[in-house]
Amino acid sequence: MDKERIKYARRFLKELSENTGVSGYERLIAPIIIREFQTSAEEIDTDLFGNIYAKKKGESGGHKIMLAAHMDEIGLMVKKIDPRGFIRFTTIGGVDQRTLLSQEVIIHGRKPIAGVIGSKPPHLAAENGEKAAKIDDMGIDVGLSFDEIKNIIQIGDIITVKRKAVDLLGDLIAGKSLDDRAGVVVMQICLQELQYLHHAHDVIAVTTTQEEVGLRGALTSAHALNPDLAIAIDVTHGSTPDTKGNVNIELGKGPTIALGPNIHPAVYERMTDAALDARLPYQVEPIAGMSGTDAWAIQVAQAGVPTGLLSLPLRYMHTSVETISLEDVVNAGLLLAHFIARLPEDLEGSLCY
Structure with a gap:
């Protein structure tokens, strides 16, 4: 080597x-x-x-x-800002929606904004977590109100997963x-x-x-x-x-x-x-x-x-x-x-x- x-x-x-x-x-x-x-x-x-x-x-x-x-x-794109302050999004490229829930993300707006992808918890879902959440049921929570968000984030802004590359054992790397x-x-x-x-x-x-x-x-x-x-x-x-x-x-x-x-x-x-x-x-x-x-x-x-x-x-x-x-x-x-x-x-x- x-x-x-x-x-x-x-x-x-x-x-x-x-x-x-x-x-x-x-x-x-x-x-x-x-x-x-x-x-x-x-x-x-x-x-x-x-x-x-x-x-x-x-x-x-x-x-x-x-x-x-x-x-x-591959990545995501802002398609709607919910009046309650949640970001709705769509995909760019072949994103597997099963991997999205609970991910930390960065919205690349007028300045980078950190957020998390959430959905209705299994305790409140009729299926009780037996089915994977659909992308239309997910939203990004950035911790801001609608009025605060609209000054930073626009429809069409791109979104990426927030992830540091990780050294695994041997010569493997993940990211x-x-x-x-x-x-x-x-x-x-x-x-x-x-x-x-x-x-x-x-x-x-x-x-x-x-x-x-x-x-x-x-x-x-x-x-x-x-x-x-x-x-x-x-x-x-x-x-x-x-x-x-x-x-x-x-x-x-x-x-x-x-x-x-x-x-x-x-x-x-x-x-x-x-x-x-x-x-x-x-x-x-x-x-x-x-x-x-x-x-x-x-x-x-x-x-x-x-x-x-x-x-x-x-x-x-x-x-x-x-x-x-x-x-x-x-x-x-x-x-x-x-x-x-x-x-x-x-x-x-x-x-x-």
């Missing part, structure tokens, strides 16, 4: 996790990403959609390799929005490693926006770049005691390399070869249909892009206690770097079916 890289990944991922970047509002977290990527990339750029591009030039610069990890997170801030850390580790490796082609690491609401940033950035090859970095479901054999991906055994119709077969082969050559652990993840990641949007951009998918095993996806292995994060970054370094100058010829 590379202790220095693990230490760096922990620090950077914690900072990303504990900050805010709900889909469509990624500008709040963008300065942190730009600051960090400036230490490893030669050029930093952004676009009107909020995507961030970190470029590292290759020795020949003959082709463009796109890396993509989304920086947005919110590790999906897919961990992928952003992977790209940074890759760019750092490429400083010590020879690589022919230009590498553009893109932190994409609005993945959680429709892969939108990947679609626009891939169209703008029109890369010669692309790798999406995201998370995948890691096994837990209750998955009962339905999930076979394990934390701590390396990132997964996907294969299936969303994945170019030559990219899959070259990535597994790179892992074996560099003696880096990996797992194989067959995906028979749509991957549900940025890889899906990138693959069909313009005339089509040879695309791969590298995923990090993660437990409790789309909750505030997502759990991941930092060793998997570091190994994924190193695998990407060695994959890029092994690409031949004749990239098009090597990717032919």
